[in-house]
Structure formats: C-alpha cells, structure tokens
Amino acid sequence: MSEDEPHQFPEEYIHPTYGVHNAPKYSPCKHHDCLYPRQPWEPSDPLYPEYWSAKWTMYIVSNNYAKYPPPYDGRPPEELEEGKDYTVSYGETFYDSTWRGPNGEEGAMMEMYKKVSLPIFPTENKYSSAFISLGNKAYYLTFDDKPKDIDLPPICLMSPVNHPPKRDFIKHLPYSAGDSARLGGRIQGYSFWADTKGGPPIQTGVYPDRTGEGILFGYAFKSYVEPDAHDKSAPAYRHPHSFYFAGFPFPPVNAPIVSQNYTEFSMKKPDPAETWDLVKKHADGKIIPPRFLFDGFGKKKRSNKSANLTASSPKPPMWTGKRK
Numbered sequence: 157m158s159e160d161e162p163h164q165f166p167e168e169y170i171h172p173t174y175g176v177h178n179a180p181k182y183s184p185c186k187h188h189d190c191l192y193p194r195q196p197w198e199p200s201d202p203l204y205p206e207y208w209s210a211k212w213t214m215y216i217v218s219n220n221y222a223k224y225p226p227p228y229d230g231r232p233p234e235e236l237e238e239g240k241d242y243t244v245s246y247g248e249t250f251y252d253s254t255w256r257g258p259n260g261e262e263g264a265m266m267e268m269y270k271k272v273s274l275p276i277f278p279t280e281n282k283y284s285s286a287f288i289s290l291g292n293k294a295y296y297l298t299f300d301d302k303p304k305d306i307d308l309p310p311i312c313l314m315s316p317v318n319h320p321p322k323r324d325f326i327k328h329l330p331y332s333a334g335d336s337a338r339l340g341g342r343i344q345g346y347s348f349w350a351d352t353k354g355g356p357p358i359q360t361g362v363y364p365d366r367t368g369e370g371i372l373f374g375y376a377f378k379s380y381v382e383p384d385a386h387d388k389s390a391p392a393y394r395h396p397h398s399f400y401f402a403g404f405p406f407p408p409v410n411a412p413i414v415s416q417n418y419t420e421f422s423m424k425k426p427d428p429a430e431t432w433d434l435v436k437k438h439a440d441g442k443i444i445p446p447r448f449l450f451d452g453f454g455k456k457k458r459s460n461k462s463a464n465l466t467a468s469s470p471k472p473p474m475w476t477g478k479r480k
Contacts, residue, residue, distance in 0.1 A: 168448050170317045174350065174357070174373070175328035178292070178317045186356040192330040199331070199344050202377040202394040204323040205384075207252040210396070211420040216275055216403065217242040221413040222365035226400035227376045228415050229339050245272035247416070250426035253323055261291025265320035266431045271301065275403035275411035277449050279306065287314070288435050294318035296449060297438050311438035312447035329375060332361035336379070343397045347374025362400070367412045372402040386422035395421050 172183035175190030183190060194201070215232055217224075219241040224233045232242050247269045255264035266288045267274070273285040283306070286297040296314045298306070326346055335345025348357040349370030358370050366372070376399075381392035396418050403411025426432075435444075 209424040212416045217413040218410040225362040226415045263320040275409040289320045330360040334361040343376040374400040386424040
C-alpha cells in the first residue's frame with residue numbers, strides 16, 4: 157500500500173476533527189491552532205499513557221436525552237428506560253503512540269464495535285465494525301455479520317488525513333465546569349458543540365442540548381489518580397472515564413446522544429496480530445478503496461431508502477461539515 161497524498165482524494169474524505177485527529181487547517185476552530193488556554197482555576201490536562209487497551213459499554217440514547225445529558229456515571233439515569241430510551245452495546249479500544257509503520261507513520265489505534273457499529277452514519281448499524289488508524293490513514297472494517305444489503309467491502313479507506321489522538325489531545329477541547337459538576341466533580345469533562353453550518357463551535361458544555369444546531373463532542377477523565385491494573389510499577393494517573401458525542405439523530409439509528417463508558421482501562425500494549433495487522437489481512441493483497449461513509453455508503457446503494465429519509469425529512473447534521 158502506497159502512502160497517497162490527501163489531495164488525491166475528494167474533499168469529503170477529509171473530516172474536520174478540531175485538532176484531535178488532524179491539523180487545525182481542516183477545521184473551523186474557535187482559535188487558529190485549535191487549542192483552548194486553561195484558566196488558573198481549571199484542572200491540569202490529563203495525558204494518555206503511551207499505549208493502552210480498554211473495554212467500554214456504549215449507550216445510544218434516543219429519548220429524553222435533553223433532560224438527562226451526559227456524562228453518565230455508568231448507565232444513564234434511572235429515569236431513562238433501557239430498550240425504550242436507550243440501548244446498550246459493547247466494544248474495545250487499543251492504542252499505541254509508539255507504533256511506527258514501514259513508511260515512517262506514527263501512532264496506531266483501533267476501535268472495535270461488537271454487533272452494533274458506531275452510530276454516526278445514516279444507515280443501519282446492527283453489525284460489527286472496526287476503525288483502525290495507522291499514521292494519518294483511517295480504515296473502516298466490517299466482518300461476517302454485516303447485512304448483505306450494506307454496500308461495503310471488508311475494508312475501505314475512510315480518510316487519508318485522520319491520525320489517532322495524540323497523548324495530549326485533550327488540549328483541543330474546552331474544559332466544561334458544567335459537565336464536571338454533573339458527576340459531582342469525580343470527573344473532568346471537556347466538550348463543545350460544533351456548528352453544523354460550518355462555523356466555530358457554538359457552545360462549551362453539553363447543557364443545554366443543541367441537537368439540530370450542533371454536533372456534540374465530549375470526553376471525560378477521572379479527576380483523581382489511580383494505579384494501573386496491568387503495570388503495577390507505573391505511577392498512578394487519571395484514567396479516561398467516557399467519550400460522549402452526537403450520533404446520527406434520525407432513523408434508522410436514532411442516536412442523538414451516545415456515550416462510551418470505560419469499564420476496563422490499563423497500560424497493556426496491544427497485540428499487532430489482533431489489531432493493526434487486520435488492515436493487511438482484510439485487504440488480502442487488494443488495493444484498499446476509499447469510501448465516503450457519511451452519505452449512504454457509496455453511489456451504488458445510496459438512496460433515500462438506505463438512510464430512511466425522504467425529500468421532506470429534516471436535513472441531518474453532517475459530521476463532515478464545511479471548512480473555510
């Protein structure tokens with residue numbers, strides 16, 4: 157596989173990530189460098205370990221999310237009913253900032269979604285999937301449980317400019333005192349609502365809900381240090397708590413609010429055979445095709461029916477947005 161330059165791909169394959177997964181120039185950030193200066197009274201920024209492995213539970217909240225916003229300390233509040241207001245699924249994440257590729261690529265990360273895929277695309281998501289970022293390239297993988305009517309190859313290139321978050325990625329998110337206070341200060345919450353019209357973020361903090369106007373991106377670390385469950389000799393550190401964000405808010409996924417809550421996290425170095433090597437295995441010697449995932453899954457199957465939308469349906473907020 158050759159290292160293709162970003163300009164060889166259409167613009168829609170380069171997604172704004174506000175400094176977290178690619179350079180600030182690709183996003184309409186509030187600050188030109190996509191950094192948020194911390195105030196003296198705000199806590200210091202947590203830092204990812206050099207490498208780690210984690211398990212998490214994903215809650216897709218479809219109803220009453222505005223009244224009961226994240227971050228959640230485990231399951232959503234008891235006022236929300238599983239199966240009616242939210243669904244539960246599971247996954248794992250693997251991260252290694254020390255990984256180096258054959259062409260000098262830096263950093264690797266894999267997110268594995270089990271039986272329920274990441275609900276940010278306008279199509280059915282009841283199948284397993286994985287995102288693997290190797291250096292600047294982000295791949296999307298599917299497995300044997302993928303429905304036959306989903307027009308996706310076993311692997312496709314989601315973006316040529318989407319690297320794993322750096323260890324200090326939290327500097328690209330504003331600290332939210334409101335998010336932190338929602339769980340009694342047990343966490344440090346960082347979040348903003350991105351403007352669906354392509355401007356800078358429109359709000360810091362989850363509350364009040366801005367579904368329809370913005371796209372939520374939030375992350376929480378625990379506010380206290382803990383020893384590592386795998387490396388007993390490592391200094392104690394603040395573990396990640398949850399990743400909370402806006403998914404595709406309309407049928408078929410109905411995911412206006414999503415929260416991935418970590419249930420296990422440790423400095424266990426990922427096994428390449430079970431993670432990064434899946435890119436080569438899924439490609440099976442073939443050229444990996446690019447695929448624009450945010451609008452159906454390609455021209456062949458792209459239709460209003462595939463996303464359960466009609467001409468009169470409200471225009472969904474696009475994660476790709478518009479860049480300046």
